[in-house]
Amino acid sequence: MARSLSKSTVRVTPARPQSAPSKRNQSRRGRVTKTVPGRKDQGATPPPVVLITGASQGIGSAIARAFAGTIPGVRLALVARQADKLAAVVRACAGQGATARAFVGDVSSEADVTRVAAEVHAVWGAVDVLVNNAGSFRPGRLLETSVADFDAMVAVNLRSVFLVTRAFAPAMVRRGRGDVFNMSSIAGLSAYPSSAGYCAAKFGVTGLSKVMRAEWRDKGIRVCTVYPGATLSPAWEGSGFPEARLMPAEDVARAFVDVYRLTRRTVVEEIVLRPQAGDL
Numbered sequence: 001m002a003r004s005l006s007k008s009t010v011r012v013t014p015a016r017p018q019s020a021p022s023k024r025n026q027s028r029r030g031r032v033t034k035t036v037p038g039r040k041d042q043g044a045t046p047p048p049v050v051l052i053t054g055a056s057q058g059i060g061s062a063i064a065r066a067f068a069g070t071i072p073g074v075r076l077a078l079v080a081r082q083a084d085k086l087a088a089v090v091r092a093c094a095g096q097g098a099t100a101r102a103f104v105g106d107v108s109s110e111a112d113v114t115r116v117a118a119e120v121h122a123v124w125g126a127v128d129v130l131v132n133n134a135g136s137f138r139p140g141r142l143l144e145t146s147v148a149d150f151d152a153m154v155a156v157n158l159r160s161v162f163l164v165t166r167a168f169a170p171a172m173v174r175r176g177r178g179d180v181f182n183m184s185s186i187a188g189l190s191a192y193p194s195s196a197g198y199c200a201a202k203f204g205v206t207g208l209s210k211v212m213r214a215e216w217r218d219k220g221i222r223v224c225t226v227y228p229g230a231t232l233s234p235a236w237e238g239s240g241f242p243e244a245r246l247m248p249a250e251d252v253a254r255a256f257v258d259v260y261r262l263t264r265r266t267v268v269e270e271i272v273l274r275p276q277a278g279d280l
């Protein structure tokens with residue numbers, strides 16, 4: 001398995017060959033012809049570039065593996081802060097036939113997002129699918145939430161969606177095509193006492209998503225807001241709830257891929273997923 005390491009990116013090429021070239025790309029002698037960008041008659045569309053934030057574990061890594069296992073040759077830009085965990089997800093996706101790269105950065109930092117966007121654009125150009133998944137949860141009743149904790153919840157769950165979308169959506173608008181998934185939560189639909197900062201941030205994601213949808217409906221960009229209930233991930237470690245009461249991250253991940261694969265005449269604006277036995 002060939003690997004190359006730079007300051008902030010890890011790339012792992014697929015462990016097994018990607019899907020065979022389409023018949024359209026092969027000459028009669030079996031040679032592969034070159035695809036010229038922008039010339040539809042010259043070859044098949046290249047596999048999509050899918051950027052996923054918070055891909056080092058939990059739901060984000062499940063989304064990466066779901067795309068890797070479903071879309072032949074998909075190119076995955078995986079973003080998070082922990083390089084070692086991200087590298088493991090890159091290897092897993094490459095093992096499924098994807099071309100995956102890690103881009104290490106903090107999505108609540110404008111400087112990091114600007115750097116990561118430049119790195120991704122330099123490697124693959126515009127992204128086709130942007131999954132704003134990174135987030136974290138700190139419990140706290142309103143009057144017991146410090147200003148620092150409130151700001152941290154807004155920064156990682158909401159500011160990040162604004163920063164990352166602002167960095168990648170202009171190329172989608174220019175091309176007239178793209179998909180944006182924003183991770184909210186059922187805490188972005190209803191009040192959850194003891195989750196003041198998180199709830200406020202996730203309601204913010206709902207509002208931001210609605211603005212994206214309204215502004216880009218005529219620009220070929222589909223916007224989908226995802227509202228999961230309790231989903232098994234490292235975020236629930238030590239919570240004491242039985243696994244069977246939480247949704248598997250793989251189920252939530254599959255919804256992203258299924259929605260992406262609909263025809264471009266259809267947008268799924270919202271997905272609400274809940275444990276069958278109800279919310280926790």
Ligand SMILES: NC(=O)c1ccc[n+]([C@@H]2O[C@H](COP(=O)([O-])OP(=O)(O)OC[C@H]3O[C@@H](n4cnc5c(N)ncnc54)[C@H](OP(=O)(O)O)[C@@H]3O)[C@@H](O)[C@H]2O)c1
Nearest residue numbers: 054056057058059080081082106107135185230231233235
């Ligand atoms: N699990 C649930 O029950 C549930 C329910 C509803 C909604 N959600 C939402 O789903 C998303 C994923 O949740 P999860 O349960 O998979 O959480 P998780 O296991 O804690 O994973 C969170 C991911 O976000 C990344 N991340 C956190 N802060 C970041 C930052 N500042 N910059 C870059 N990456 C950052 C983490 O990677 P690094 O630490 O490596 O940066 C990690 O990959 C979150 O937005 C969460 O609010 C989860």
